[in-house]
Amino acid sequence: MLRGSILHIKDFKKAALIYRGREISYAETISLVNRFASCYRLNEGDRTAVFAENRPEWIYAYLSVWRNGGISVPIDYLAPADEVSYILNDCRPSVVFCSHKTKEVLTEAVNSLKGDYRPEILIFEELSLPENAPDKIVAEPDKHETATIIYTSGTTGSPKGVMLTHDNIMANIEDVVDHTKIFTADDRLLAILPFHHIFPLMGTIMATLYCGATLVILEKISSEEILGALKQYGITIIIGVPRLYRLFHKGMIDKINASPAAKVLLKISRALKQPALGRLIFKKAQQAFGGHIKYFISGGAKLDERVGGDLYAMGFEVLEGFGMTEAAPMITFTKPGQVRIGSPGTPTSQTEVRIEDGEILARGRNIMKGYYNKPEDTAAILKDGWLHTGDQGYLDKKNRLFITGRKKEIIVLSSGKNINPEEIENRILSLSPLIKEIGVYPREEKLGAVIHPDFLAVKKQQVVNLRETIKWLVLDKFNLTVPGYKKIHHFTLVNDELPKTRLGKLKRFLLPQMDARTAETHRLRPDPDTQEYRALKTYLEKALDQKVYPDQHLEYDLGLDSLGKIELDLFLEKNYGIKLEDQESVAHHTVEALSLLMAEQKKTGPAETSDWHSTLQEKAEFTMPQSRFMQCTMKLATAPLFKLYFHLQGQGQQNLPPGPFILAPNHQSFLDGIFLSILLPNRILKDTFFLAAGKHIKTPINRFYANHSNLLVMDINRDLKSTLQQAAAAIRQGKNLAIFPEGARSRDGHLSEFKKTFAILSRELQVPVVPVAISGAYASVPIGRKLPKPGKVSLKFLPAIYPGQMDYDQITSQTRQAIAENI
Numbered sequence: 001m002l003r004g005s006i007l008h009i010k011d012f013k014k015a016a017l018i019y020r021g022r023e024i025s026y027a028e029t030i031s032l033v034n035r036f037a038s039c040y041r042l043n044e045g046d047r048t049a050v051f052a053e054n055r056p057e058w059i060y061a062y063l064s065v066w067r068n069g070g071i072s073v074p075i076d077y078l079a080p081a082d083e084v085s086y087i088l089n090d091c092r093p094s095v096v097f098c099s100h101k102t103k104e105v106l107t108e109a110v111n112s113l114k115g116d117y118r119p120e121i122l123i124f125e126e127l128s129l130p131e132n133a134p135d136k137i138v139a140e141p142d143k144h145e146t147a148t149i150i151y152t153s154g155t156t157g158s159p160k161g162v163m164l165t166h167d168n169i170m171a172n173i174e175d176v177v178d179h180t181k182i183f184t185a186d187d188r189l190l191a192i193l194p195f196h197h198i199f200p201l202m203g204t205i206m207a208t209l210y211c212g213a214t215l216v217i218l219e220k221i222s223s224e225e226i227l228g229a230l231k232q233y234g235i236t237i238i239i240g241v242p243r244l245y246r247l248f249h250k251g252m253i254d255k256i257n258a259s260p261a262a263k264v265l266l267k268i269s270r271a272l273k274q275p276a277l278g279r280l281i282f283k284k285a286q287q288a289f290g291g292h293i294k295y296f297i298s299g300g301a302k303l304d305e306r307v308g309g310d311l312y313a314m315g316f317e318v319l320e321g322f323g324m325t326e327a328a329p330m331i332t333f334t335k336p337g338q339v340r341i342g343s344p345g346t347p348t349s350q351t352e353v354r355i356e357d358g359e360i361l362a363r364g365r366n367i368m369k370g371y372y373n374k375p376e377d378t379a380a381i382l383k384d385g386w387l388h389t390g391d392q393g394y395l396d397k398k399n400r401l402f403i404t405g406r407k408k409e410i411i412v413l414s415s416g417k418n419i420n421p422e423e424i425e426n427r428i429l430s431l432s433p434l435i436k437e438i439g440v441y442p443r444e445e446k447l448g449a450v451i452h453p454d455f456l457a458v459k460k461q462q463v464v465n466l467r468e469t470i471k472w473l474v475l476d477k478f479n480l481t482v483p484g485y486k487k488i489h490h491f492t493l494v495n496d497e498l499p500k501t502r503l504g505k506l507k508r509f510l511l512p513q514m515d516a517r518t519a520e521t522h523r524l525r526p527d528p529d530t531q532e533y534r535a536l537k538t539y540l541e542k543a544l545d546q547k548v549y550p551d552q553h554l555e556y557d558l559g560l561d562s563l564g565k566i567e568l569d570l571f572l573e574k575n576y577g578i579k580l581e582d583q584e585s586v587a588h589h590t591v592e593a594l595s596l597l598m599a600e601q602k603k604t605g606p607a608e609t610s611d612w613h614s615t616l617q618e619k620a621e622f623t624m625p626q627s628r629f630m631q632c633t634m635k636l637a638t639a640p641l642f643k644l645y646f647h648l649q650g651q652g653q654q655n656l657p658p659g660p661f662i663l664a665p666n667h668q669s670f671l672d673g674i675f676l677s678i679l680l681p682n683r684i685l686k687d688t689f690f691l692a693a694g695k696h697i698k699t700p701i702n703r704f705y706a707n708h709s710n711l712l713v714m715d716i717n718r719d720l721k722s723t724l725q726q727a728a729a730a731i732r733q734g735k736n737l738a739i740f741p742e743g744a745r746s747r748d749g750h751l752s753e754f755k756k757t758f759a760i761l762s763r764e765l766q767v768p769v770v771p772v773a774i775s776g777a778y779a780s781v782p783i784g785r786k787l788p789k790p791g792k793v794s795l796k797f798l799p800a801i802y803p804g805q806m807d808y809d810q811i812t813s814q815t816r817q818a819i820a821e822n823i
Contacts, residue, residue: 009033009063012185012212018233019056019217026212029060034133036064039122040095047093047149049073049119050196051084051102054217057124058195059205061097067137070094072148073161074196076502077102083159084109087151088119091161091372095120143167149372150198152325161372162198168328171350171365172202177211179349180335182295182319185212187236190229192221192244194502198329199299203239223247230290238293241300242307243504245318248296249307252285252314269313275339279315286315295319295336299329300503302344302403304426309341320344322401326387327351328366332401343400353395354386359407360393361386409508411442417485419447421508424478424486432474433457434466437498440488441511448490449475450511452497465565467493467555472744479747480784495553526550532576532602533595539571540591550592558591563757566721570615576602613764615721616728624712624730631677631685631709639678642671645790646780650679652797657768659687660731661800662758663738665772666819667745669781671788672774676738677710679795685710688736691727712737724760731765741815749778751820759803759811768800771815773822796822 009016009030015023024032036057042048048065050072052058065072073093075084088096088109096119098106103123110118141147147166151159176182189208193200208215216233218225229235238244256262269278279286286293296311296318303320311318317336322344323329331353334345347353351364363385370378381388392410393403405420412418421440424447428438436454440447453466463469470493479487492515499507499514527533527550540548544558554560560568572578578601642648665672673690680688692711712730727737739761741754762769773796780791798818803811 009209010212014185014212015214016209017056017059017215017217020219024056026209029056029209030135031133032056032060032129033063033067034135035129035131036060036127037067038130038133039064039127040068040120042068042070042094044069045146046070046095047073047091048095048097049075049088049091049093050097051075051077051079051106052097052099052124053077053101054191054195055099055124055219056217057097057099061122061124062195062205066141066147069137069141071146074148074150074201076151076194076196078194078502079105081105081108081112085112086158087161089114089117091149092117093119095122097122097124099124141166143170144369146369150196150201150325160374160377162325163369163372164198164328165369168366168368169202169206172328172330172348173207173210175330175348175350176203176207176333180333182297182336183207183211183213183237187211187213187294188233188292189213189215189237189239190226190233190235191215191217192226192238192240193300197300197503198325199241199323199503200239202329203297203299223251227288230293233290234292235290236292236294237297238295239297239299241504242298242303243301245296245298245311246304246307248289249310252282252288253310266310266313270309273312275312275315275317277315278313282314289316297321299323299344301505302422304429305342306430312339312341322360322391322403324389326368326381327362327389328368330366331360331362331389340400343396343402345401346399347401353401355394358392358394358404360389360391360401360403362389363387411440411447413442413445413485415445415485419486421447424482424488428474428478428488431477432470434461434463434470435474439498439506439508439511441508441515443490443512443515446489447485447487448492448512448515449488450492450494450498450514452494465555467559476744476747493553493555528592528595530595530599532598533592535575536591536595536598539568543567548591550595551590553589554591554594555589563720563755563760566724567612569721570612572598578602612760616725616761616764618725619729624733624735634674634709635677635685638674642674642678645788646675646776646793647791648675648678649792649794650797651794652799653679653681655797655799656681656684656770657800659684659736660734661736661768661770662731662762663688663736663772664741664758664769664815664819665738665795666751666774666823667740667742668749668774668777669745669788671781672740672777673738675774675777675793675795676772679797684736687734688738689730690738691723720757724757727761728765731761731767737761741812745783746778747783749782751816751823754812754816756808756812759808759815762801762811763803763806763808766803768802769811769815770800771798771818771822772796773798773819775823798822 009026011026011030014026016026016029017024048070050058050061062072062074073087073091075087084105096106098121100123106121110121143166145165146163147169148164149161150164151161189204191200191204193204195201195205204215216229216235218229256266265281269281293316296316298318299321303318308318308320317339319334319336319339321330321333323331330348331351332345332347334343338345348366350366351362354361367387370382390407391403392405392407393401395401405422409421410418411421424440425438429435434453434457435451437452439450451470453470458466470491475488475491494514499510501507527537533550537548540558543564548558552558576598578598663676665676677685689710689712692713712726731737739758741758742752743755746752758769761767776791776793780793781788801811801814801818
């Protein structure tokens with residue numbers, strides 16, 4: 001290739017490409033480019049589009065356009081017909097290359113074009129190439145003439161055609177080959193990303209052919225194919241997006257986490273920040289990638305710092321860059337040996353960078369001419385030669401760039417608060433492997449989120465109630481650590497991946513539509529005309545008090561919680577003779593799918609109602625605590641201190657009826673159980689037990705305490721049915737139970753929704769409920785505070801509520817109302 005041009009490929013006397021196991025030499029590549037060019041003619045400045053999957057013919061076709069004096073236009077081979085039609089209408093190419101795989105979509109797009117315009121279509125598999133063609137070009141273009149028009153993927157709307165000149169392209173190539181020498185003739189690269197995008201186009205094709213390296217093209221992209229090619233061909237450089245490296249990282253970190261020794265070694269390696277040591281320690285990880293990797297090159301989006309840090313600690317040098325199509329694409333890049341986790345490096349040798357009002361601006365040889373046919377959009381982003389990137393960041397003393405957010409994606413609430421959604425998303429992703437993707441967006445002046453769970457992790461961890469688990473163990477955990485305006489107030493679980501560009505950038509503007517469409521799409525599905533579906537729909541609509549549609553997910557869409565699932569299981573068992581295992585419940589997760597299972601496995605004709613009474617009469621195997629001396633010791637030790645520190649007072653102990661009964665307090669702090677124990681008379685306390693989740697009683701000390709106190713350890717979240725049966729057995733033994741109906745501590749001091757678990761026990765066993773109103777505890781021990789503040793805490797034992805013939809909802813409602821009126 002000539003300096004200042006990309007029109008001439010040099011014959012390096014070696015393999016330029018490898019495809020389907022066959023080596024294609026530089027000489028053959030040059031010949032094929034010329035032969036492709038001889039198949040069509042262009043006038044100067046005519047456009048030619050390439051619409052096909054990654055394959056050698058894509059490269060021949062793309063480079064042949066410049067031989068004919070034209071402008072190349074790559075199109076995403078997965079683009080739908082309407083998007084292809086939009087691009088064709090916008091730039092009007094004279095010729096379009098395609099393959100058999102893309103022919104059908106292209107035909108549909110061409111048929112929808114406006115007016116008389118119709119491009120010539122050349123299909124790779126049907127081309128008749130001459131045996132030889134001259135190695136020449138129509139005319140040497142000026143280096144400032146447009147070489148290619150690349151349509152942006154559009155994270156905020158319709159794509160725009162970015163006009164890049166021959167000099168724009170050479171600016172970045174010279175930087176990575178001649179200036180920093182990242183690419184050399186000895187390298188072998190693996191083509192993973194689609195060629196149509198500027199990042200792989202420049203890094204995978206242009207820089208490779210310019211320096212004399214070899215490019216391996218995969219026919220199929222899968223983890224097996226990638227790992228096989230890395231080993232078979234001795235790949236030295238991988239060009240990928242953060243999503244790819246996140247997958248690499250997950251595979252390795254899962255194995256490391258399974259070994260305590262490996263976890264310690266990774267921690268040490270991270271602290272030392274010596275990649276050579278990491279390569280030695282994690283030699284097996286290196287060998288898994290073929291053992292020849294020099295660099296992982298990352299671009300297209302910001303690399304997660306945890307991923308980058310762990311890969312670096314394992315000896316992989318991740319060279320992260322920052323840029324955009326409009327900069328061809330690099331603006332900053334990490335030089336070898338200068339990795340700084342969290343930074344995409346320093347400006348390229350061809351680029352100036354400055355920060356203006358927090359926004360990153362760039363200018364240099366690599367900056368585009370403008371948007372094709374869009375002068376207003378061009379003027380908005382190019383001002384006095386400076387490209388306004390729309391990204392926010394800062395430069396440190398070593399001129400390294402740090403990205404803090406995307407200007408267009410910053411959420412601005414009416415309160416004036418600015419929120420970087422990516423920061424929130426990364427924090428939440430780091431909290432749990434149950435979330436595969438999350439997108440945060442503004443919703444009614446608060447933050448909402450669309451979440452795509454990692455179903456493999458859900459299955460591995462045997463999560464029964466996914467929505468409740470994510471709500472309390474992930475989102476609530478996050479919300480406790482951030483100010484109010486950053487809290488997630490609403491979330492939707494979805495089965496499909498979130499909308500993204502081809503390089504993995506989130507299309508945030510589609511999230512509200514995705515949330516709304518989830519509900520709207522359900523309404524379009526007709527109801528199946530079967531007796532089982534009608535019976536199931538009637539049951540669910542009555543139980544949940546909402547409309548039900550066939551493709552709704554029982555948990556994600558209908559919000560069926562643990563108790564609701566048990567009642568559904570009882571309905572199926574009593575009316576259809578079906579007993580569902582947990583795995584079956586996961587497999588048949590929509591209303592329609594469950595109705596099909598009902599039709600397939602039913603053993604009896606439909607009856608009328610499910611029966612909690614008989615369920616609670618079933619024998620439950622569990623052991624009562626051996627003794628309760630720890631309970632007495634705890635009360636003696638804490639009562640004087642708590643009464644003094646919290647001015648603890650109790651009222652209404654005379655309302656406590658003869659046992660057994662259920663205490664139903666509101667939940668304001670982690671000390672509520674102790675407050676309750678101190679204020680209960682000893683004669684009642686000795687027969688009163690508190691339900692405790694098994695996940696909190698794991699250590700030997702905790703187990704010893706539980707076995708010698710008034711705690712009943714049960715697997716409340718994983719097996720609520722057994723929990724209720726065990727609780728019923730304790731009541732039948734004459735024991736009182738303390739159950740917090742809210743299920744979790746109040747997040748703001750106000751009453752939350754009451755779950756009806758306690759009401760089921762009360763109604764079916766005919767034992768009274770004593771509402772307990774706790775006041776002042778939240779002010780002394782607000783959520784997130786470890787050390788209590790002095791204050792005034794009071795507990796009121798309210799008149800007992802006798803179930804009689806009331807239903808569960810009535811008992812629940814009366815209990816909540818009584819407490820609400822007394823706090």
